[in-house]
Amino acid sequence: MRLDLLKILIVDDIRHTRVLLTEILRAIGIQQIYEASDGAEGLQVMRAHNIDIVLTDLAMEPLDGIDFVRLLRNSPDSPNPMVPVLMITGHSTLRRIHEARDVGVNEFMAKPITARGVIGRLQQIIDHPRPFIRTDDYFGPDRRRKNDPEHPGPWRRAADGPTVRPLKT
Numbered sequence: 001m002r003l004d005l006l007k008i009l010i011v012d013d014i015r016h017t018r019v020l021l022t023e024i025l026r027a028i029g030i031q032q033i034y035e036a037s038d039g040a041e042g043l044q045v046m047r048a049h050n051i052d053i054v055l056t057d058l059a060m061e062p063l064d065g066i067d068f069v070r071l072l073r074n075s076p077d078s079p080n081p082m083v084p085v086l087m088i089t090g091h092s093t094l095r096r097i098h099e100a101r102d103v104g105v106n107e108f109m110a111k112p113i114t115a116r117g118v119i120g121r122l123q124q125i126i127d128h129p130r131p132f133i134r135t136d137d138y139f140g141p142d143r144r145r146k147n148d149p150e151h152p153g154p155w156r157r158a159a160d161g162p163t164v165r166p167l168k169t
Contacts, residue, residue: 003029007049010035011042011056011068012088017113021055021088024115028122039068046072046079053125055118058089058096065089066103073104073139081139082132084125088113104140106130 008030010021018035025033034049036042040063042056054072058065065087073081084106089096092110100108107121130141 004031006030006052007032007034009033009042009045009049009051009054011037011039011054011060011065013037013057013060017057017088020113021118024113024118027115028119039063039065039071042068043071043079046083051080051083053122054083054085056085056087058087058091058100066099069100069103069105084129084141086118086121086125088118101143102138104138106141 008025010018010033012018012021012035015037018037022033022035034045034051036045038060039056042054042063045051046054056065056068060068063071069085069087072078072083072085075081085104086107086109087100087105088109088111089100090111092108097108106125109117109121132140133142
């Protein structure tokens with residue numbers, strides 16, 4: 001992968017965080033980096049540039065990361081509903097992680113930010129992209145991360161019907 005060709009958007013209301021992420025990205029060869037201080041500005045930047053990956057904070061005003069990703073994935077005028085999104089936040093409770101997953105975030109990373117963490121999540125997004133799925137109430141990357149070899153049938157969602165797992169002895 002030619003990292004120097006990627007266009008990355010950083011959406012965070014804290015300038016220091018944007019500078020830190022920019023330095024990490026530049027250190028691995030990414031040169032085309034755009035910044036926005038909230039989700040609304042992020043959508044404007046995406047309308048002006050063909051962004052490849054978005055790094056966004058969760059807690060911002062007036063448009064936070066959750067609402068930003070929700071609009072990005074589902075709005076009829078979204079500039080790129082399938083762009084990979086890495087959410088970086090200090091609010092890493094299980095509830096917030098599930099909330100981010102359920103609006104279509106590809107990867108999630110808790111602060112404090114480390115170069116190794118950012119590079120690892122970007123590598124996951126680039127080297128192991130998950131297919132996008134659409135259901136009645138979700139559009140985004142497949143939320144299932146693991147392939148369970150012991151799963152007894154072809155369907156893995158509760159709505160697909162009852163499944164019976166064999167008892168382990």
